[in-house]
Amino acid sequence: xxxxxxxxxxxxxxxxxxxxxxxxxxxxxxxxxxxxxxxxxxxxxxxxxxxxxxxxxxxxxxxxxxxxxxxxxxxxxxxxxxxxxxxxxxxxxxxxxxxxxxxxxxxxxxxxxxxxxxxxxxxxxxxxxxxxxxxxxxxxxxxxxxxxxxxxxxxxxxxxxxxxxxxxxxxxxxxxxxxxxxxxxxxxxxxxxxxxxxxxxxxxxxxxxxxxxxxxxxxxxxxxxxxxxxxxxxxxxxxxxxxxxxxxxxxxxxxxxxxxxxxxxxxxxxxxxxxxxxxxxxxxxxxxxxxxxxxxxxxxxxxxxxxxxxxxxxxxxxxxxxxxxxxxxxxxxxxxxxxxxxxxxxxxxxxxxxxxxxxxxxxxxxxxxxxxxxxxxxxxxxxxxxxxxxxxxxxxxxxxxxxxxxxxxxxxxxxxxxxxxxxxxxxxxxxxxxxxxxxxxxxxxxxxxxxxxxxxxxxxxxxxxxxxxxxxxxxxxxxxxxxxxxxxxxxxxxxxxxxxxxxxxxxxxxxxxxxxxxxxxxxxxxxxxxxxxxxxxxxxxxxxxxxxxxxxxxxxxxxxxxxxxxxxxxxxxxxxxxxxxxxxxxx
Amino acid sequence: xxxxxxxxxxxxxxxxxxxxxxxxxxxxxxxxxxxxxxxxxxxxxxxxxxxxxxxxxxxxxxxxxxxxxxxxxxxxxxxxxxxxxxxxxxxxxxxxxxxxxxxxxxxxxxxxxxxxxxxxxxxxxxxxxxxxxxxxxxxxxxxxxxxxxxxxxxxxxxxxxxxxxxxxxxxxxxxxxxxxxxxxxxxxxxxxxxxxxxxxxxxxxxxxxxxxxxxxxxxxxxxxxxxxxxxxxxxxxxxxxxxxxxxxxxxxxxxxxxxxxxxxxxxxxxxxxxxxxxxxxxxxxxxxxxxxxxxxxxxxxxxxxxxxxxxxxxxxxxxxxxxxxxxxxxxxxxxxxxxxxxxxxxxxxxxxxxxxxxxxxxxxxxxxxxxxxxxxx
Numbered sequence: 001x002x003x004x005x006x007x008x009x010x011x012x013x014x015x016x017x018x019x020x021x022x023x024x025x026x027x028x029x030x031x032x033x034x035x036x037x038x039x040x041x042x043x044x045x046x047x048x049x050x051x052x053x054x055x056x057x058x059x060x061x062x063x064x065x066x067x068x069x070x071x072x073x074x075x076x077x078x079x080x081x082x083x084x085x086x087x088x089x090x091x092x093x094x095x096x097x098x099x100x101x102x103x104x105x106x107x108x109x110x111x112x113x114x115x116x117x118x119x120x121x122x123x124x125x126x127x128x129x130x131x132x133x134x135x136x137x138x139x140x141x142x143x144x145x146x147x148x149x150x151x152x153x154x155x156x157x158x159x160x161x162x163x164x165x166x167x168x169x170x171x172x173x174x175x176x177x178x179x180x181x182x183x184x185x186x187x188x189x190x191x192x193x194x195x196x197x198x199x200x201x202x203x204x205x206x207x208x209x210x211x212x213x214x215x216x217x218x219x220x221x222x223x224x225x226x227x228x229x230x231x232x233x234x235x236x237x238x239x240x241x242x243x244x245x246x247x248x249x250x251x252x253x254x255x256x257x258x259x260x261x262x263x264x265x266x267x268x269x270x271x272x273x274x275x276x277x278x279x280x281x282x283x284x285x286x287x288x289x290x291x292x293x294x295x296x297x298x299x300x301x302x303x304x305x306x307x308x309x310x311x312x313x314x315x316x317x318x319x320x321x322x323x324x325x326x327x328x329x330x331x332x333x334x335x336x337x338x339x340x341x342x343x344x345x346x347x348x349x350x351x352x353x354x355x356x357x358x359x360x361x362x363x364x365x366x367x368x369x370x371x372x373x374x375x376x377x378x379x380x381x382x383x384x385x386x387x388x389x390x391x392x393x394x395x396x397x398x399x400x401x402x403x404x405x406x407x408x409x410x411x412x413x414x415x416x417x418x419x420x421x422x423x424x425x426x427x428x429x430x431x432x433x434x435x436x437x438x439x440x441x442x443x444x445x446x447x448x449x450x451x452x453x454x455x456x457x458x459x460x461x462x463x464x465x466x467x468x469x470x471x472x473x474x475x476x477x478x479x480x481x482x483x484x485x486x487x488x489x490x491x492x493x494x495x496x497x498x499x500x501x502x503x504x505x506x507x508x509x510x511x512x513x514x515x516x517x518x519x520x521x522x523x524x525x526x527x528x529x530x531x532x533x534x535x536x537x538x539x540x541x542x543x544x545x546x547x548x549x550x551x552x553x554x555x556x557x558x559x560x561x562x563x564x565x566x567x568x569x570x571x572x573x574x575x576x577x578x579x580x581x582x583x584x585x586x587x
Numbered sequence: 588x589x590x591x592x593x594x595x596x597x598x599x600x601x602x603x604x605x606x607x608x609x610x611x612x613x614x615x616x617x618x619x620x621x622x623x624x625x626x627x628x629x630x631x632x633x634x635x636x637x638x639x640x641x642x643x644x645x646x647x648x649x650x651x652x653x654x655x656x657x658x659x660x661x662x663x664x665x666x667x668x669x670x671x672x673x674x675x676x677x678x679x680x681x682x683x684x685x686x687x688x689x690x691x692x693x694x695x696x697x698x699x700x701x702x703x704x705x706x707x708x709x710x711x712x713x714x715x716x717x718x719x720x721x722x723x724x725x726x727x728x729x730x731x732x733x734x735x736x737x738x739x740x741x742x743x744x745x746x747x748x749x750x751x752x753x754x755x756x757x758x759x760x761x762x763x764x765x766x767x768x769x770x771x772x773x774x775x776x777x778x779x780x781x782x783x784x785x786x787x788x789x790x791x792x793x794x795x796x797x798x799x800x801x802x803x804x805x806x807x808x809x810x811x812x813x814x815x816x817x818x819x820x821x822x823x824x825x826x827x828x829x830x831x832x833x834x835x836x837x838x839x840x841x842x843x844x845x846x847x848x849x850x851x852x853x854x855x856x857x858x859x860x861x862x863x864x865x866x867x868x869x870x871x872x873x874x875x876x877x878x879x880x881x882x883x884x885x886x887x888x889x890x891x892x893x894x895x896x897x898x899x900x901x902x903x904x905x906x907x908x909x910x911x912x913x914x915x916x917x918x919x920x921x922x923x924x925x926x927x928x929x930x931x932x933x934x935x936x937x938x939x940x941x942x943x944x945x946x947x948x949x950x951x952x953x954x955x956x957x958x959x960x961x962x963x964x
Contacts, residue, residue, distance in 0.1 A: 543660050550667040553702035554658075557670025561612040561677055568620075575619050576658070583625075584660040 026159050032132075035125045036452075036502035040078060041213070043129055044206035045451065046502075047082045048072075048215050050122030051200055052222060053448055055086035056229065057116050058198070060291060062089035067194065069178050069232040070219060072208065077238070079134060080206040082126075085176045087194035090144035093151045100127055100138050100200065101155040101164030114294040114380055114494050116448045126202055128157045133205035137167045141174050142198040150174035174199075178232050181280040188282070208237065213451045221442050221449035223283035224391040225383060225490065228290060234280035286390040291447075292381045297494060298330040300375035301340075301367045303413020309367075310360045313352040321355065321363070322348035331373040340366045377408030377415040380492045383447065388421040388488060396486060400424040400530040403488075404522045411511040414495045418512070420519035421488030422527055430484065438480040439463070439473070443506075444490040450504055457499075458508035459489040462516030471524035472531035487523070489516065543584055551576045599727050605681040607721050608673050615670075625658045628669060630719045635861035640913040645857075645873020647913065649864040665713065667702050672713055680729030688731050689714065715862075724866040726773055726821065736770030736822035738793075740800050741811035743830075746778040747771075760811070767800065767814070774826045781834035785809045787827060788953075789875070791817065791842035791852055795937045795948070804949045808957070811836070819856050821863070824870040827856070831874050838872055839962065841953075844880030845897075845934035846905040849925065850912060853877050858914050877963035878956055880935050882927040888952060893942045894933035905929055918964050 032038065036046035048070055059066035064087060071083040091099060101124055127138035143150035152174065154167040176197030182188040210216060219233045304312070318324035325337035332340070341348040344366035346359055355363070383391075388403035403421040410416070425433045433440060443450040443459045454460045460480070468474075468481035475481035497507040506512065555572040558564065564572075599607075611628075618626040631637065632652040641648040658666050675695060680687060687695070692714060693707040704710040718725045726732075739745075743760040745768065760768050771777075788810045790796045796814035799805070805812050811830070815823055831838050840856060842848030854860075857875045859867025885891060897905075905925045908915045915921045928934070940948040956962075 547660060547663055549701045550663045553667035553699065554663070554670050557667065557672075557674045558612055558616050560674035561609060561670070562616055564616075572616070572619050575623065579619075579623070579625055580658070580660060580663065 034501045037129045040207035041209050045215050047126040050126050051084035053116035054123050058088035067178050067230045071234050073236040074238045078205050081203045083201040085199035087197040090196045091142045096140050096153050097155045097164035097166055101157040113296040116446050130202040130204035131156050134203045136203040139201040143196050145196045180282045185280045218449050224395050225444045225447050227286040227387050227391040230285045231283040236278045286394045294381040295379040297379045300413030301329045306364045313355055316352050320349045321352045324352040330375050340370050374410045375415050380408055380417045382417050382419050382492050392421050392423045396423050397429040398423040398425040402523050402526040404519045406515050406519045409515050411509040416493035418515040418519045419490040420523045422523040423486045425484045427484040433484040439485040442488045445496040453504035457505035466520045471528040547580045599723050601681045604723050605677045608677045628656045630654050631865045633862050633864045635911050638864045640917045646871035647859045647867045676728050686729050686731050719865045731772040736820050738767035738814040740767045741805035742782045742784045743811050744780040770822055770826045772822050779830050779833050784811050786837045787811045789813045789840045818852050821870045828872045838875040839878040841878045843936045846901045850908040854914050885935050890939050893939035894935045897932050920963050
């Protein structure tokens with residue numbers, strides 16, 4: 001990762017004097033866009049996302065039904081305080097500084113297990129970004145079960161050494177509490193305390209904006225894709241002087257008034273000077289079942305690069321190449337290990353730490369050529385069709401919902417599983433969904449909403465690649481289909497192939513695209529059945545009203561000609577309705 | 588109502604017409620209430636495909652092909668409109684001895700709510716349907732045509748009746764000055780005295796009619812002049828038929844020399860139309876013959892440079908007639924005439940004789956043709 005900073009004519013010696021190690025944290029400081037902190041707006045979202053990911057992973061691993069509060073508070077025009085509180089297991093005092101103030105520290109990088117976070121960069125990077133833009137520290141409160149008190153720490157990152165610096169460290173009598181709000185954003189019942197949990201608070205330069213890539217959308221999508229989660233979201237904005245504002249608004253986009261500063265509506269709040277405006281929403285959990293805790297698996301040889309293979313051979317505790325292959329990888333039997341060694345021309349009993357470079361290359365080639373069982377796929381924890389439906393149903397007003405969880409599949413030795421949810425919404429009750437609008441695609445990787453770079457993502461490409469016309473939606477060439485439809489796409493994997501470290505888009509491996517297509521097509525077929533039925537019903541209703549419009553006239557004509565009485569007239573109407581509806585409205 | 592006239596086709600009394608409507612409605616009612624099946628209306632098909640040229644009677648006679656309209660989602664509106672129109676016809680026209688024009692029918696429906704006619708062609712079509720279904724022409728149901736029947740001049744006394752008193756009114760068609768007598772929409776009650784007239788000359792265009800009237804041609808030729816202004820209306824055809832029958836006069840037709848004049852104006856005058864196949868027996872003039880302008884006249888009267896090329900529509904009309912028109916197919920002379928015209932590729936108008944002087948037509952052409960006494964059938 002070291003970079004040469006050479007001048008024009010220089011000697012090797014003078015160059016050497018300038019060559020020095022660069023801390024990882026220093027590198028990221030200069031390349032913060034790689035981590036999703038490239039704009040103030042995006043930084044706010046990324047900080048929330050990293051904190052929520054960590055909270056959810058911790059809760060699920062500890063078997064706690066997650067309850068999370070996300071608070072955004074604008075403390076200056078371009079400065080926000082992001083606070084995320086969870087009811088997770090809490091963090092032991094000694095780990096707190098490293099988790100929040102040391103990059104590439106975490107429990108998730110070294111194992112192959114499906115989890116939201118992967119590298120152990122996110123939350124420390126958020127803290128570092130805050131530190132960089134405001135000079136303030138990351139503040140953590142954490143209480144573990146049965147502890148006498150909670151620990152309150154303020155930490156910063158020593159960017160030169162990638163080491164935490166503890167600014168303050170005290171004990172407090174703190175419990176995480178959660179305040180549910182009702183549909184109007186007003187407190188709904190008493191605050192709910194939890195016996196354990198963690199709260200992290202970061203001040204940073206940031207900007208708040210509504211829309212498809214906002215914290216609002218992220219929070220909402222989190223609630224959809226994690227139906228077992230109760231999520232409280234509050235936003236406190238400062239309105240500019242000289243403008244009135246409304247308090248107690250609702251964050252739900254359908255009725256939200258988050259840009260109240262644009263509304264010159266006079267109210268009792270119309271006073272000069274800064275005035276804060278709070279809006280809040282609670283997304284209640286729809287299911288109480290916890291997701292299955294995913295199993296950890298060993299890497300599959302077909303998913304390992306040469307460099308990784310060499311590293312693994314170097315680090316192994318096994319004494320022979322053969323036992324290293326059989327013991328450190330999944331799906332390599334003793335016989336398969338022997339086959340690989342034979343094929344590579346390596347004595348199976350060679351000490352793996354003494355494998356030469358050209359030998360490991362031969363080994364790598366031999367592995368690729370050897371037929372191996374697919375990696376185990378029961379290590380994945382899909383959301384599940386019922387849970388996807390529950391999530392969509394609680395946040396969308398729609399006439400039709402469906403969900404498909406595909407069987408697990410494998411790309412490059414990594415097991416993965418695709419899930420699709422689809423809702424045909426009532427356009428007038430869902431903002432931004434219209435018959436002539438492109439469908440809204442919600443992308444998720446290991447239950448984390450992906451809001452940026454939709455165009456670069458295999459999920460979007462998968463949706464575009466399906467012929468939706470055959471399922472009853474119109475679709476311009478090479479574009480998303482049109483219609484009041486929400487499509488949820490989820491990929492669960494031990495290793496999600498993001499196109500960059502900012503984790504915005506999924507890479508388009510053939511196997512992934514295939515699975516996406518199959519899942520989308522299944523949902524499409526079900527949608528088509530629904531649309532056809534609905535079309536028939538509408539048509540029948542139209543015909544019924546048409547028939548019923550004219551039958552009385554027919555009867556009246558006959559009545560006038562034949563001098564019938566009202567009873568006879570009614571009988572004609574009744575008989576005709578029966579006759580015509582029987583033959584023309586078969587539903 | 589009209590008095591019985593010898594030789595006239597059947598005349599149906601208003602009571603009989605009303606009874607027919609009650610019968611039709613009764614069958615429909617029975618289908619719905621007793622037989623529990625979808626009611627039907629049966630109409631004769633009105634087109635040239637469903638007529639035969641009855642040589643003995645001298646007109647197009649309808650064949651047995653019928654169309655059935657069964658009540659369904661698609662026909663429910665028309666069905667409802669038919670019933671309401673039948674009810675209006677019976678209760679407001681026949682029972683009350685009243686009359687209505689086609690446009691009045693259309694406006695009358697505006698009180699029917701959802702069942703109303705949106706455009707007049709809808710009510711016109713339905714009226715034609717009802718006429719065909721009942722096999723009673725609409726004039727006898729009390730519906731009067733909007734268009735004028737045609738103009739008459741010449742040695743003829745028409746005996747009409749005062750609508751109020753029923754007293755006779757004698758109209759002498761020679762004493763109308765520079766004007767002419769207009770044929771009324773209903774002609775069944777008229778009586779005639781044609782005096783010295785020897786034949787009836789029926790003319791397509793009003794301008795030629797005016798020329799003949801202006802020069803009192805009817806005095807020289809001892810004929811009754813009738814202007815049709817295009818395809819003769821039902822009233823005009825009925826009037827000519829009744830006059831010719833009553834006074835035993837031959838009828839000669841003088842139209843433009845083109846497929847429209849032959850196949851539409853003259854053929855309809857003589858034998859009726861496909862569209863009115865069910866009532867042609869009332870509206871035809873079998874004794875009519877065709878005077879001109881024939882394709883042969885173009886050469887005979889040196890009119891080659893007073894012609895116009897046939898247009899696409901003319902050619903199509905002529906070919907259709909040769910292929911499908913039972914009247915043309917029956918008469919070789921007409922087939923030859925049409926083929927002659929197609930070969931020449933031109934048409935000629937009545938006014939073309941003005942090439943030889945404005946009055947050439949009445950001084951030379953007409954006397955010449957009458958003297959030759961050779962007409963197309």
